[in-house]
Amino acid sequence: MEPLLIALARVCDVSLGTLRVISIARGRKVLAPILGFFEVLIWLVAIGQLLQNITSPVHYVAYAGGFAIGTFAGIRIEEKLALGVVLVRVITRHDASRLLARLRDEGFGITHVDAHGASGAVHVIFSLAKRSETGRLVSIITEYNPNAFYSVEDVRFVSDSASLASGASSGLLRRLIFPKKK
Incomplete structure (x- = not known):
């Protein structure tokens, strides 16, 4: 269950991070810090779970897999929102x-x-x-x-x-x- 939580947290925080970077590039001075706050908050949950299971390769794979999926998801979300x-x-x-x-x-x-x-x-x-x-x-x-x-x-x-x-x-x-x- 913990690897799934780590992967899910990474999908969320990396998706938010992708949206945050796009917001910065587009000059959205209010939205970018709000996204950054939640991005880091969720990342802390993910890294905390990983550090509690530092010897488990499955947890590392979940962390990295969540990052990859989160990058893709962030781009797709931004395309669907089509803000700007x-x-x-x-x-x-x-x-x-x-x-x-x-x-x-x-x-x-x-x-x-x-x-x-x-x-x-x-x-x-x-x-x-x-x-x-x-x-x-x-x-x-x-x-x-x-x-x-x-x-x-x-x-x-x-x-x-x-x-x-x-x-x-x-x-x-x-x-x-x-x-x-x-």
Whole structure:
């Protein structure tokens, strides 16, 4: 039973650690320390159990296995939560008026710029969206033009999240998900 407890504790603390590191990278100054507190608290339980059974190889395997599974689980949890904001940049040589209209109709805020690339005139479209909306946004882009070049990048700070797709967040959750740069 103790090896299972150690493995489970490691899955939990490493998952929290993964989320904490991602929170730090995204500038979530409130969320990261809260996750860190619980990460270390759970780790103390795991290491305490391991030290009580220091001569048991099964306990070491449980500790290491929990770490590996926790790393995977943390990444999966973060993908499912899809917290944060992305900037999607689209570059296309085709007329972009239908794509622009569709993105606006779907509730995405967009900025359109006529530009010149290596092969001539292009349209550049910028759109900020919640990370959870990335799949839908990319699907619209590829439906319009399967050959359009697009890139998706994480945005660390936004000045105002009210204009993002799918409505605005509010209160504490808004401050945790969309921190403002000071």
